[in-house]
Amino acid sequence: MDQYIIDRVLEEIKKSINGQNPDANLQNSPESEVLEPKAEVKEEKKSDAIQQERSMNVVNDSPAITEYVGCAIGDTVGLVIANLDRHLHEKMGMDPKYRSIGIISGRTGAGPQIMAADEAVKATNTEIVSVELARDTKGGAGHGCLIVLAAEDVSDARRAVEVALKELDRTFGDVYGCDAGHLEFQYSARASLALEKAFNAPIGKAFGLIVGAPAAVGLVMSDTALKTANVDLLSYSSPSVGTAHSNEFIIVISGDSGAVRQSIIAAREVGMSILRSMGQNPTSTTQPYI
Amino acid sequence: MDQYIIDRVLEEIKKSINGQNPDANLQNSPESEVLEPKAEVKEEKKSDAIQQERSMNVVNDSPAITEYVGCAIGDTVGLVIANLDRHLHEKMGMDPKYRSIGIISGRTGAGPQIMAADEAVKATNTEIVSVELARDTKGGAGHGCLIVLAAEDVSDARRAVEVALKELDRTFGDVYGCDAGHLEFQYSARASLALEKAFNAPIGKAFGLIVGAPAAVGLVMSDTALKTANVDLLSYSSPSVGTAHSNEFIIVISGDSGAVRQSIIAAREVGMSILRSMGQNPTSTTQPYI
Amino acid sequence: MDQYIIDRVLEEIKKSINGQNPDANLQNSPESEVLEPKAEVKEEKKSDAIQQERSMNVVNDSPAITEYVGCAIGDTVGLVIANLDRHLHEKMGMDPKYRSIGIISGRTGAGPQIMAADEAVKATNTEIVSVELARDTKGGAGHGCLIVLAAEDVSDARRAVEVALKELDRTFGDVYGCDAGHLEFQYSARASLALEKAFNAPIGKAFGLIVGAPAAVGLVMSDTALKTANVDLLSYSSPSVGTAHSNEFIIVISGDSGAVRQSIIAAREVGMSILRSMGQNPTSTTQPYI
Structure with a gap:
């Protein structure tokens, strides 16, 4: 050491x-x-308030720059740029009509931030420009993320980032971590633009995301999910397919909202059982909601 | 902190x-x-037995699901699926004749698991479907893995996974870790299907794998190995070639069994010397066997 | 835990x-x-000297092999091979006229090592063969690296590696780390061959590198840098563009030396402000020089 x-x-x-x-x-x-x-x-x-502060926005004395919106669980930071520099705008291949961007980026998690961004675009006049995954999680098996939203007006971009940051406590609810790996479950009754951009989810339909690490755990969970209810398998990802070489197996499902939930719940039981059999005790850092 | x-x-x-x-x-x-x-x-x-428990299979009270076979060193889990869901089967491009799969996946290590899988396919009626590398090792410089075996019958898949898990203590023997990096050596007198799948090793010939991290260490070790004895260089991997962007330099060699061993032993001495010169003391977590 | x-x-x-x-x-x-x-x-x-020893070359009793040149901050090791094995030479696609190589490879950092290599090739009769990035930093959000220099004579390669290792304390000066991420700034009044190889920097012109992690931080810093002074944006990198899936946003700029410095300084202020707003306190492990 x-x-x-x-x-x-x-x-x-x-x-x-x-x-x-x-x-x-x-x-x-x-x-x-x-x-x-x-x-x-x-x-x-x-000192006794520190633990609680961890997943909350932290305020300190230095005056924040106008680009700073806030931060949240997973070392997620929310930022805005009112008028993106035109050279960067061009290199990044963005639609010229959007001058303002909102940015959500975390060290730990991609699913929770994408779900949160999905709620943000539903609630505001913004569009998803890009969703990029990093091989991160601070030594864990999963992803970090960079999500860019665009708006014609900076107040819309800011509002979207605020909404997304607020959603994160909820969307981290069904992320269960332990030393050997993690499980993640996301459910939306109605997928919107962020889920379409990131996962090709059909807009307006129920959506589910099932993740397990190490990857073998995710594969067995996926198998269980697909056998449990009549859902559509939109895609799968594994260390060398569709991930940033993270040690995860991921499926994205769609269909009737009851069926999607049922599949997720069955997968969660199997994933928990496997990690517990490995001597682990996967736990949520916030509050499960599915 | x-x-x-x-x-x-x-x-x-x-x-x-x-x-x-x-x-x-x-x-x-x-x-x-x-x-x-x-x-x-x-x-x-x-409490005094805990250390020893670390690299062993752990049993707990919750009834294991039938898919669970066991776990081993490197946070490796072994699982089976008796009858893989047909949608997943299709998306993963598997041969329709195989309904049962065995899965071996770890957070730390790819070489040891691949070597173990190679022994498993020699000993059972199974085939290697895929070997995927994740950029993992829990913050270390190397890989995690996802290996899928297939069988017509679930009992064959289970047996293969059991064999592989048992082999891991041995195949982790020449993995030497330290804070700055790691060294890994694998030797097989007779390569089989997993080594062919993962490294294009000629089946039936002696096989050697030499890994060093950070990558420079592996490069010098590789040079030494190739100069030491008359072996064939099958391939090399580096951060941007053939790895999942891990910080390793890897060569795979083949040839006469004495020559392969001699090359590995020479490379090991050089790698140890470099890491020790860096002020490190690379050690095996189990028992060296080469 | x-x-x-x-x-x-x-x-x-x-x-x-x-x-x-x-x-x-x-x-x-x-x-x-x-x-x-x-x-x-x-x-x-x-014991009181240990802290200080961390970023220095460490000497121990075991006789170093001739390939070993030294080590430095970022778990960086410098090595030479007098006469690279011809099979490896060929597989790596190197120019036949170079028989000797120098190797610089670290677990943490790519920018500092590339800058150091740039000084090394200015000072010696060597060429840059390759610059590869690994997704590393020991659980952090960034890169490790593998840099290969070539020379006709091993003494040139050795000298280049020595120069590079000595430069690292300086080039790590504007790398600011904290738990949530990091910032990195590099400035050269006159870019040379390593910067050309790694970033397509125009040789002889002032060069700047701006890095922020998590990626959102780097994006806002980049925007600020480009608006601050009249510099050319040579390229940008993000988790899925131009990086090894690291959680960074990176730009490379060129232009008038005053403008490049001004851009970097403005970006540094913004990056510091964002990380401090996140409750972090990014600090340099050596001495800032820009």
Whole structure:
């Protein structure tokens, strides 16, 4: 184990034992070490609120730039650009009529952010420009994402990003993590433009997403889902097909809303059972909703 | 450092100090915090056995589903599907004659699992359908994998998965890990179908795999291996050629069995020397066998 | 959290508390546990120097092989091969006139190593053969790299690698890391062959590289950079364009040297502001130089 990490852990533990927990906002910086005692005392009261702060927007003293909208679970940040630079606009191949863009991008998760963006485009006058997946999750088996929305007016773009960030607590509900892997389930009674862009989902129909990592888990879950109810298999992804080489097996299903839900629930039971058999205990960081 | 991790570490340390080590199976879950004291006492005896449990199959109380075969080192899970859903069967482009599949998939390692699968197909009436590499290893420089075997009968698929899982302790023997990277060596006196599928290895001939990370280490090892003995270079892989963008340089060699072994041993010495010069001490998690 | 990690942390903490910090070089190995007390005492004095040792070349007792040149920050290793094996030479499609190669490869960072290689080819009689990016950074959002230089004579290759390794402390100066992501800025008053190979930079002109992770951060930084001064946008990269699926948005700019610097500085302010608004505190591990 890296000596640096050990030293940091030791240091943090000493601080925690002394009840002098500096603000979580400063955890990653050497500056936290040169904080004068006064600052630490001031922050002492915050220590029990830190855990709760994790998945919420964090406010600090430095004045935020106008592009900043907020942040949320999964290290997701929401940003807007009122008038995208024309060279970048052109290189990115965007439709000239859209000058303003909204951006949603996280280190952990693609499904939750895409679902959230789907709600955002339903609720606002915006369009999905692109959905890109990164091989990320901070050492986990899955994806991070970059989603770009466009609008003619920056207030629409901002509103869409706000809606998406608010949705994330819900859309992370059926993401179950553990050391060996993760499971993810998404359900929408009515798919909209983000789901069409990302997964070719038929607009207006019920939509389901089933993900399992390591990939074998997802494959067995997918098999169960498809046998459980009469749903359409829109696509599958695996480490070398349709993913950014993530260690996941993913299916996207569509159909009658009851059938889609039933398939997802059956897949979830199987996935949970496999990970538990591996000695894991997959848990949601927020609140399951399916 | 993330406050959440700090809190978890602190909590675990307190538990460990008190000798109340909850079962490793529950480490990843908030539920571990609500365990009643009785359960913890019951599990106290297990604490010294935990380390050893890590690379072994773990049994827990929830009844395993029939698809579950077992798990092993590298977060590898082995599963079977008796009768693969026909839509998935079709999308995955599988030969219609195979209804049953066996699946081996791990977070860490591709070589060890492929070698293990190679022994499995030698020992059973199964075929290799696909070998996919994920960019994984839980933050390390290498791969995870998804290997699909097919059989006409589910008992054959299950047997193959069982054989492969049992082989993994051996095939992980010459995987040497350290903070900066890793080395991997595989040797088979007689390559079979999994090695042919994954690496185009000539069936029946001696086979060697040499991997080094970061990639520069693998490149120098490969050079040494090829100069040491008269072996055929079947292929090389690097971050942008033939890998899932892993930070590895890999060669696959074939030839006379003595020459292949000699090449591997020379490469291993060079790789060890480089990593040690970097201040690392690469070690095997199981038992070297080459 | 993985029981194994907990156990290791506990063990390291006990050692640290007792002031018996074994040499950082041995941290990753079970052997560190069987060190006789004498060795630990000998190493006690080193413990305060360990932090500082991290980004420096480490020397140990085992005789280094002739291929080993040194190591540096970012788990970067520098190696040479005097006379590359001809089969590998051919497979890698190298120009036959070059027999000697220098290799620079790191787990964390591609920009810093490419900049360092650029200085190396300016200072020596070598050429850049290839620049490959791995999806790495040990669980972070970015890249690792494999850079191959070629020379007719091994002493030139060795010299180039030495120059590059020495440059790394400087070129890591404007890499700012934090838990949620990172920012990277590179500036050269006069681009040379490595920058041309990696980014199609016009040789002899001022060059700038702007990177932000998660990708949304980089996109807003890029927009700001391009609006700040009159620079040419040479290319952009995003998770699915031009990267190894890293969670970054990257632009490469060229132009008048004052304009390029001005763009970079404006982008850096925006990037810092966004990450701070996310509750992060991005910091350089060495010394900013732009």
